[in-house]
Amino acid sequence: MAVTLRQIQAFLAVAELGTFTKAAERLHMAQPALSQLVRELEHALGIRLFDRTTRRVELTEGGREFQGASAKIVHDLDLAIQNANDLAERRRGRITVAAPPLLAAAILPEAIAEMRERFPGVQVAVLDARTDTIIEAVRTNRVDCGLGTFAAVEDGIERIPMARDQLMLFCSPGSRFADTTVDWRELRGEPLITLTRDSGIRLLVEVAYETVGIPLVPAYEVSQITTALALVEARLGVAVLPTYARAAAPHRRVLARPLSNPTIARDIVLIRPGGRSVSPALATFETILRRYARRLAPADVD
């Protein structure tokens, strides 16, 4: 004979209210049904829980003992259910997102701020790391998702495109490129500020120069995008950088111009462990993230 929660609820209601009839009302059921539940429980436990005359119902010693224990159980269960509901309703939760430093600086702060505003109970943690570290962290579940421009991603990892990022020419406001769409060929002979060769962007730029057949001779070679932008602002040359570089230093007086023939674009994608369910909080965060990603790189996706 199995003990059920319903029996326990019936028992607790009777124990609290002291009468079967009132307890039945509270539980929205008929009194005989409730009598039956209590009887079943007594039978399952092997002890009488109530001494009942027709006029008075009171707990036996064993009943009082069981009341304490079962009240705690019911309370714990309510708490557990409440916790689960909190997760479902995004009142609680924890998201860890990995992103390369630039993207982390460009997109994440605003997205996190909005998330914090709308769902104060959800904690968002950031891991800024290099691309390969990010993939590793996603695969080993150390983070819930990763943001970046990932070329080929192994399987077992899901890819969700967020926005399309395009290489652009960054120049100073007075530059001769300031008002037009720029063709790569126009860059011949222009002093070029590049990133160092360990950067993925530098690689793309080299490919493009080679494609259009002009030699790449760096005027300056720096490792940080912000440094490159500072040099551009100082009119020491132009730089070819991804769209989202604009967000890295919004206060700088530099312009970004589209580069065409060829247009070189990469997807900014969110990756996360495949096959696993997406927590409600993470699902919301993804949509927020996509909005801010597109605001930075408004080119259409797919």
Next chain:
Amino acid sequence: MAVTLRQIQAFLAVAELGTFTKAAERLHMAQPALSQLVRELEHALGIRLFDRTTRRVELTEGGREFQGASAKIVHDLDLAIQNANDLAERRRGRITVAAPPLLAAAILPEAIAEMRERFPGVQVAVLDARTDTIIEAVRTNRVDCGLGTFAAVEDGIERIPMARDQLMLFCSPGSRFADTTVDWRELRGEPLITLTRDSGIRLLVEVAYETVGIPLVPAYEVSQITTALALVEARLGVAVLPTYARAAAPHRRVLARPLSNPTIARDIVLIRPGGRSVSPALATFETILRRYARRLAPADVD
């Protein structure tokens, strides 16, 4: 949508075994039924508990959290049920019995010893007190039952006759009464050892003397039954005492002879709060107690 224990058991089995099919086997049910239970639980909680592909089932983050909470709840419940069963099976329990000192010394020790032997988990406590205190203690539920010779008992208190106790003549082996049933009238002029006037027994003796019309002149007046028996043993007189006085000093060399015309008898009764249920341990103790009571005062009851 209500959460049921069955759903939780299903969930825990799947969480532990990692597959629905195996869990269904353990729970002795078909796999679809178990799938349904888990689905219902997920729906009630608002979160997915498992990430399931057809090949792999693993807990989500929320699932793991709920697993911990619900496992504790199920464990607590099992414990509570176990405790109740222990009470039912007399593996555990506590009985407090009140009795006047003499009865407490005469009957209770052996009864308690047997109880302890058969049900080691049940604690039996003794409160030795005067008759009126006993009744009061029973009425206020400070003790579970009381033993004694209670004349009229108020209602709200149940009376269970245990044995019939009779006034007897206690004399030394060499006395002229040693071999016969004694008539009260034969006591005329015999040196009588009595209890002091605050004793209920003394009262009965006075009534009997008056009834048969002989004067009561105490040779000695003592307050303890054991003292009276010692004086009898020393051949200083005879004493009129209840049957169970024999048990008070089994080593003494005194004889007890029935007293007739009139035969004065009282019931040794067990009293306990009326309308309340009798715990399994107490029920057992009552039968044990009755056996020992009858052994002392073998006269039939009712």
Next chain:
DNA sequence: GCTATTCATAAGCATATCATCTGAATTCAG
């Protein structure tokens, strides 16, 4: 590419659950 395994879905059916009605016991009012 085929088979075996695993979980989800659908439909039918047995069982359990609950509400209504009725009865017994007790209390309270007159």
Next chain:
DNA sequence: CTGAATTCAGATGATATGCTTATGAATAGC
């Protein structure tokens, strides 16, 4: 002391719930 009212227990029938069987879809291994 009698009658009304209250309260819990029992019996019966309608409804609902839960389980099983049968089937389908997806994946991994051979």
